[in-house]
Amino acid sequence: MDQYTGRYILSRASSEEAPAFYGLMRSVYREMPDKDLFAVGDIELSWMQTALTPPGFGISARTESGELAGMLVVLLPESWDHSLANAAGLDPDILPCTAEMDMSCVAPQHRGQGLQRRMLTFAETLLPETTRYLLCTVSPHNPASLKSVLALGYRVAVTRKMYGGFLRHILIKQLQR
Numbered sequence: 001m002d003q004y005t006g007r008y009i010l011s012r013a014s015s016e017e018a019p020a021f022y023g024l025m026r027s028v029y030r031e032m033p034d035k036d037l038f039a040v041g042d043i044e045l046s047w048m049q050t051a052l053t054p055p056g057f058g059i060s061a062r063t064e065s066g067e068l069a070g071m072l073v074v075l076l077p078e079s080w081d082h083s084l085a086n087a088a089g090l091d092p093d094i095l096p097c098t099a100e101m102d103m104s105c106v107a108p109q110h111r112g113q114g115l116q117r118r119m120l121t122f123a124e125t126l127l128p129e130t131t132r133y134l135l136c137t138v139s140p141h142n143p144a145s146l147k148s149v150l151a152l153g154y155r156v157a158v159t160r161k162m163y164g165g166f167l168r169h170i171l172i173k174q175l176q177r
């Protein structure tokens with residue numbers, strides 16, 4: 001079920017939207033003065049296609065004219081080795097109960113309206129019943145993203161180098177279900 005929020009329509013997205021998601025991700029990355037904050041330089045379209053294939057899915061924020069203003073990728077990790085739970089040093093038993101909020105970005109002309117927060121909140125309504133823990137990574141030097149996730153109840157579990165040497169907080173939120 002879509003959600004209308006201000007000028008935007010939030011929807012669940014699948015792999016057909018991978019090219020549009022990939023395009024927005026690349027254009028946001030290109031315009032960023034500090035590329036370390038959004039470590040997506042090596043990501044390929046095929047990664048996005050896989051990520052948006054079940055059990056993973058996306059959240060799109062579109063204007064009424066259909067412009068993609070923001071996006072978020074939700075991963076339901078199946079491999080412990082590459083999971084954020086592992087990177088944060090958590091108990092392997094929690095893996096099937098985790099979801100990872102990834103790749104969130106908003107086109108520059110649509111920022112300043114809390115769209116990242118709204119997409120993250122909408123994503124919570126689409127998670128499997130079994131999900132108990134939400135994880136994400138944010139650079140300590142990314143105040144907009146950090147403010148969004150802290151306001152939603154995520155808390156820093158650990159701070160470490162990731163993605164080839166970039167400093168990241170790994171944040172976790174426990175769902176009350």
Ligand SMILES: CC(C)(COP(=O)(O)OP(=O)(O)OC[C@H]1O[C@@H](n2cnc3c(N)ncnc32)[C@H](O)[C@@H]1OP(=O)(O)O)[C@@H](O)C(=O)NCCC(=O)NCCS
Pocket residue numbers: 028032037038103104105106107110111112113114115116117137138139142143144145147148
């Ligand atoms: C991070 C991002 C998605 C946030 O976009 P957004 O949802 O439009 O965020 P907003 O501009 O509404 O800002 C969210 C909050 O941070 C605050 N904020 C924004 N920039 C800030 C800054 N430079 N310093 C301090 N606070 C800042 C805003 O005032 C707002 O606070 P509020 O909730 O009290 O109003 C967007 O900036 C983006 O796409 N950045 C590039 C990609 C990226 O960094 N993605 C995240 C990877 S973890």
